Amino acid sequence: MSSAKRLWAVFVARNYEFLRDRGALAWNLMFPLFVVFGMAFAFNGGNQEVFKIGVDGSVAALPPGFAATKYLKFVPFDDEAQAQARLRHHQIDLLVKPGNPVSYWINETSPKGYLAERILLGTDAATPAPVRGEVTGREIRYVDWLVSGLLGMNMMFSALFGVGYAIVRYRKNGVLKRLKATPLKAVEFLTAQVLSRMVLLMAVFAIVYHGSDLFLHYERLGSLASLYLIYTLGGFCLVSLGLLIAARATSEELAGGLLNLLSWPMMFLSGVWFSLEGAPRPLRLFADIFPLTHVIDAARAVMTEGATLSQVSGHLAILAAMTVVFLAIGSWSFRWE
Secondary structure (H helix, E strand, O other), X not given: OOHHHHHHHHHHHHHXXXXXOHHHHHHHHHHHHXXXXXXXXXXXXXXXXXXXXXXXXXXXXXXHHHHOOOOEEXXXXXXXXXXXXXXXXXXXXXXXXXXXXXXXXXXXXXXXXXXXXXXXXXXXXXXXXXXXXXXXXXXXXXXHHHHHHHHHHHHHHHHHHHHHHHHHHHHHHOHHHHHHOOOOXXXXXXXXXXXHHHHHHHHHHHHHXXXXXXXXXXXXXXXXXXXXXXXXXXXXXXXXXXXXXHOOOOOHHHHHHHHHHHHHHHHHHOOOOOOOOOOOHHHHHHHOOOHHXXXXXXXXXXXXXXXXXXXXXXHHHHHHHHHHHHHHHHHHHOOOO
């Protein structure tokens, strides 16, 4: 049997194994859809309150200008003590009691409370008065910004745990030991694993992205082909990282610990949920060591800024270099037993 036939046999067998695991298949498809639609519902255009203002009394009795201010959510309270307790616990940002004059309370340790107070007082220390300007253009919703991170996060978990656990399970159950006795080479086995997982990753990506786009109508300013290329290269990089972790691990507990050690910092520091703009420089430099950071930054630039491949070439070059390094080390250190 030729090398190509051996690789194809392992590739087909791995795909059949995954497709027969209905629970894993459903999880890979449904979880990202639930998260995307949940975030779209939670952060739709009609629910963008920035400050929560407690009102000790009737909201209708508030000063008209303050009550008409956008992005303030007014929460009425009947008990002043209870309202002040909520303020101490940062559950509301400001507590206002209508009257003549109006009384209010703030929590000195709350930055949002300070800003809400400035809104209430309407003070402006700038002299002369500032000139007001407006920005116009096509609206980019939070879900348009978030979807790139959610797709990357789902790809990360599927790549790392899907490949890592599978190979460690093969080693623990003696499957790799039996494969070692066949003409199958390590590079053929690993290549088949990478290709099999990539087919799954890109199929899930296409279903989740285009399926949710039918309802949410993402504002994608860049090329769809560029987006596919970024996630394909990112998927190869993340799968290669999973292979690196599983190359020598002998127990699922050890592999799980190492994979969690990688995935959780990536989920919080790679820009899935929030931007690191304005974060301390050492933290941003640390986040750049993760492949997911470059996947999300490049995809988000294409989605929300209309960036071309040349404009995100730096991220693509880093992902390609990481992929080569991970595959080289993983192949070199791989063991059958």
